[in-house]
Amino acid sequence: MKFSFYAGAAACALMMSFAGQAEARDEIQIAGSSTVLPYASIVAEAFGENTKYPTPVVNGGGSGAGRKALCEGVGENTIDIANSSSRIKQSDIDNCAQNGVKDIQEVRIGYDGIVFASDINGPGFAFTPADWHAALAAKVVKDGKLVDNPNKMWSDVRADLPAQEILAFIPGTKHGTREVFEEKVIIAGCEEDGTFEAIVASNGGDKKAAEKECKTIRTDGVSTDIDGDYTETLARVDANKNGIGVFGLSFYQNNTDKLQVATMGGVTPSVETIASGEYPVSRPLYFYVKNAHLDVIPGLQEYIEFFVSDEMAGPDGPLAAYGLVSDPELAKTQEMVKARTPMGPLN
Amino acid sequence: MTDISSLAPSAPTTSAGRSLYVRSDQARRRQTAETRFRMIGFIAVMIGILAVAGLLTSIVFNGVSSFQQTYVKLDIFLDPAKLDKKGDRDIEALNKVTTFAYVPLIEASLRKLVEDRGIVIEGLNPKKIGDIISKEAPADLRRYVLADPSKIGETIEFRLLASGRIDGYYKGRVTMESAALDRNISPQQLQLADQLAKAGVLETRFNPSFFTAPDASDTRPEAAGLGVAIIGSAYMMLLVLCLSLPIGVAASIYLEEFAPQNKWTDLIEVNIANLAAVPSIVFGILGLAIFINYAGLPRSAPIVGGLVLTLMTLPTIIIATRAALKAVPPSIRDAALGVGASKMQAIFHHVLPLAAPGILTGTIIGLAQALGETAPLLLIGMVAFVREYPGLPPEGIFDPASALPVQVYNWTQRGDPAFVERASGAIIVLLVFLLFMNAIAILLRRRFERRW
Numbered sequence: 001m002k003f004s005f006y007a008g009a010a011a012c013a014l015m016m017s018f019a020g021q022a023e024a025r026d027e028i029q030i031a032g033s034s035t036v037l038p039y040a041s042i043v044a045e046a047f048g049e050n051t052k053y054p055t056p057v058v059n060g061g062g063s064g065a066g067r068k069a070l071c072e073g074v075g076e077n078t079i080d081i082a083n084s085s086s087r088i089k090q091s092d093i094d095n096c097a098q099n100g101v102k103d104i105q106e107v108r109i110g111y112d113g114i115v116f117a118s119d120i121n122g123p124g125f126a127f128t129p130a131d132w133h134a135a136l137a138a139k140v141v142k143d144g145k146l147v148d149n150p151n152k153m154w155s156d157v158r159a160d161l162p163a164q165e166i167l168a169f170i171p172g173t174k175h176g177t178r179e180v181f182e183e184k185v186i187i188a189g190c191e192e193d194g195t196f197e198a199i200v201a202s203n204g205g206d207k208k209a210a211e212k213e214c215k216t217i218r219t220d221g222v223s224t225d226i227d228g229d230y231t232e233t234l235a236r237v238d239a240n241k242n243g244i245g246v247f248g249l250s251f252y253q254n255n256t257d258k259l260q261v262a263t264m265g266g267v268t269p270s271v272e273t274i275a276s277g278e279y280p281v282s283r284p285l286y287f288y289v290k291n292a293h294l295d296v297i298p299g300l301q302e303y304i305e306f307f308v309s310d311e312m313a314g315p316d317g318p319l320a321a322y323g324l325v326s327d328p329e330l331a332k333t334q335e336m337v338k339a340r341t342p343m344g345p346l347n
Numbered sequence: 348m349t350d351i352s353s354l355a356p357s358a359p360t361t362s363a364g365r366s367l368y369v370r371s372d373q374a375r376r377r378q379t380a381e382t383r384f385r386m387i388g389f390i391a392v393m394i395g396i397l398a399v400a401g402l403l404t405s406i407v408f409n410g411v412s413s414f415q416q417t418y419v420k421l422d423i424f425l426d427p428a429k430l431d432k433k434g435d436r437d438i439e440a441l442n443k444v445t446t447f448a449y450v451p452l453i454e455a456s457l458r459k460l461v462e463d464r465g466i467v468i469e470g471l472n473p474k475k476i477g478d479i480i481s482k483e484a485p486a487d488l489r490r491y492v493l494a495d496p497s498k499i500g501e502t503i504e505f506r507l508l509a510s511g512r513i514d515g516y517y518k519g520r521v522t523m524e525s526a527a528l529d530r531n532i533s534p535q536q537l538q539l540a541d542q543l544a545k546a547g548v549l550e551t552r553f554n555p556s557f558f559t560a561p562d563a564s565d566t567r568p569e570a571a572g573l574g575v576a577i578i579g580s581a582y583m584m585l586l587v588l589c590l591s592l593p594i595g596v597a598a599s600i601y602l603e604e605f606a607p608q609n610k611w612t613d614l615i616e617v618n619i620a621n622l623a624a625v626p627s628i629v630f631g632i633l634g635l636a637i638f639i640n641y642a643g644l645p646r647s648a649p650i651v652g653g654l655v656l657t658l659m660t661l662p663t664i665i666i667a668t669r670a671a672l673k674a675v676p677p678s679i680r681d682a683a684l685g686v687g688a689s690k691m692q693a694i695f696h697h698v699l700p701l702a703a704p705g706i707l708t709g710t711i712i713g714l715a716q717a718l719g720e721t722a723p724l725l726l727i728g729m730v731a732f733v734r735e736y737p738g739l740p741p742e743g744i745f746d747p748a749s750a751l752p753v754q755v756y757n758w759t760q761r762g763d764p765a766f767v768e769r770a771s772g773a774i775i776v777l778l779v780f781l782l783f784m785n786a787i788a789i790l791l792r793r794r795f796e797r798r799w
Contacts, residue, residue, distance in 0.1 A: 011589075012588075012589035012593075025645055029647065029728070038565040038762065041564040041732040042565065044564070044734070045563065045564040046446065048735070049446055054735045057646075057647050057732065057747045059647070059730065059732075060760075061730075072640070075643075076643075077640070079728075229760045231759060231760060248762075250762060253531075254763050254764070255762070255764065256528055256530040256531075257521075257526070257528040258525075311445070318482070
């Protein structure tokens with residue numbers, strides 16, 4: 001008893017004696033968007049396998065949190081790369097500048113499609129953005145007047161849609177996907193079906209307020225915000241066979257045996273239709289690199305070049321196979337990364 | 348005496364003259380109330396048991412299959428023309444050959460095998476044959492070659508992982524019907540797998556790498572394992588034990604035996620009780636601010652996780668230790684002081700050994716709590732994709748690592764359904780660890796506890 005006590009105490013003391021002599025960090029630290037996370041981990045894994053550098057550590061946490069962590073300052077206890085599913089904001093750049101993070105590289109890795117999918121055994125859907133606005137907006141135009149949304153069935157929205165209860169699972173407001181959904185679907189639909197004009201006409205021409213009014217989603221239980229990830233959306237659609245969920249293209253492609261995808265404006269979402277721009281609901285994915293760390297953290301420059309290389313991010317690479325729509329301007333990005341060109345001011 | 352014996356034969360009566368053998372209305376009411384309460388209690392226990400049983404069966408049902416994995420045995424010719432064009436086995440040149448170059452070797456070997464065995468599947472695209480092998484396989488091959496370049500040019504038998512969908516087919520997750528709809532697998536590929544299984548090339552067997560392999564990316568769920576997470580959790584538990592036990596016990600001895608009773612100690616006591624109820628994420632925020640941003644400790648490292656969890660566990664240990672010290676009867680202290688021991692001697696020679704079982708039980712329960720915690724690790728960068736094993740302690744506690752509950756959280760977020768099985772498997776492993784720790788706590792209590 002006594003011996004084991006002393007042995008334990010000695011082991012603990014030995015361990016503590018090393019505290020404070022942290023050595024230089026030799027692995028790359030990445031954080032940010034959970035949409036980019038799977039792509040980043042695919043690249044990190046391949047990078048660790050094929051080079052002499054250790055596999056980078058990839059954190060999730062969300063685009064905003066990642067950019068905030070990037071801008072915390074320069075030094076080994078701050079991250080090197082922030083993954084982001086939306087473009088960096090001026091407030092982030094200001095925050096960075098304040099903390100001494102000056103040169104940031106913006107690297108666009110490709111595009112992510114946002115798809116609408118329902119249970120595989122239900123009827124198929126062919127949507128337009130206007131359908132989604134009419135189904136989910138808090139206020140719609142009826143007989144020339146703005147009224148609370150009365151639509152209960154998809155067939156109320158448009159006669160040739162299936163007579164199925166409207167039940168939507170859309171990303172919660174903290175998701176980057178929500179922004180794209182609002183902008184490319186709801187507001188686009190609002191303009192398409194004339195509601196936007198009606199609101200502008202009634203509020204004295206204030207377009208900003210009209211946009212805000214457009215994207216206000218009804219709160220009578222027809223639409224549910226999902227704050228978790230796509231696995232939660234899938235579970236909800238699984239439980240409510242009438243539900244229609246908003247997913248990322250890569251998630252859908254991994255679950256084609258459970259989900260069927262709806263067309264948008266007559267276009268079926270796929271890597272090809274998104275690359276060509278025919279499918280309207282997509283967004284670019286980025287990562288941001290702290291240039292000050294480039295020659296400090298071993299392998300950082302190699303990792304970035306590896307990420308945007310044709311073997312990884314090209315149209316035949318593993319990222320495209322997983323659902324990333326590869327960037328047609330990848331060659332330009334490769335050059336930019338080689339030259340370590342920091343991003344200019346936002347336009 | 349005679350009075351009583353003369354009364355005995357007749358039935359006992361109440362003061363009102365009624366027989367006690369006949370139940371009064373009041374007695375009946377009281378008895379029904381008791382039966383009712385017993386029923387409610389029994390139902391409550393049953394609901395609890397059912398909930399736990401349901402949870403456990405669903406986890407075990409989903410997760411036990413992750414301890415098995417489907418493998419394909421292949422004879423692979425390590426083609427020098429592909430791997431070492433110059434033929435000088437120069438390790439530098441070999442290092443430059445990426446895993447992409449190893450993929451054709453595996454595909455060629457599999458195609459040859461299919462041909463040799465005379466397996467013909469109608470409608471199977473020959474390009475899709477290679478897809479039944481995991482994307483981890485080329486990496487395995489490359490590691491093997493780099494470890495021993497002299498094997499280039501030989502034909503070597505490898506046991507390679509089958510892809511996640513093929514594995515799911517043998518675990519009931521994928522069916523012919525679902526494969527027809529699935530973009531990642533076709534029924535023809537499943538038929539090929541069936542033929543290979545018949546030929547004895549493909550088999551499902553115990554999967555030790557689930558416990559030893561590191562995490563894998565979303566494209567290869569079949570290769571993902573708990574190795575890094577188990578090491579990370581072990582390092583953190585070690586740190587928590589080393590820090591919180593001495594600090595917690597010293598603090599409680601001081602508060603219980605030496606500290607004067609005044610406003611200050613009251614304040615400290617209230618604060619300790621409150622700290623035990625603080626949401627764990629708050630400790631994560633604190634950890635980020637103090638240990639990473641101020642003290643400059645590395646991100647994602649078990650040292651920071653261990654420190655944060657220590658802060659979280661301390662109140663639990665202090666409360667348990669103080670209760671254990673209080674439970675030692677004052678007569679022990681009095682007797683020790685009476686024969687001339689100093690206060691410190693009385694405490695360390697007599698009180699502490701008697702309180703030890705209670706202290707250890709509290710410590711182990713605190714550790715078990717810390718083992719299952721994810722939220723505080725979120726902010727210090729431990730909820731991450733980590734593939735490199737941390738080094739040996741003590742330096743290893745500064746290397747990035749993951750933790751068991753983190754791995755569960757990570758895997759439930761992945762798109763591929765194969766990760767659901769792995770998350771459940773990880774939960775089983777975590778539960779086994781917790782069960783083991785609680786068993787030790789019970790054992791210690793049983794063996795060393797003394798009652799007065």
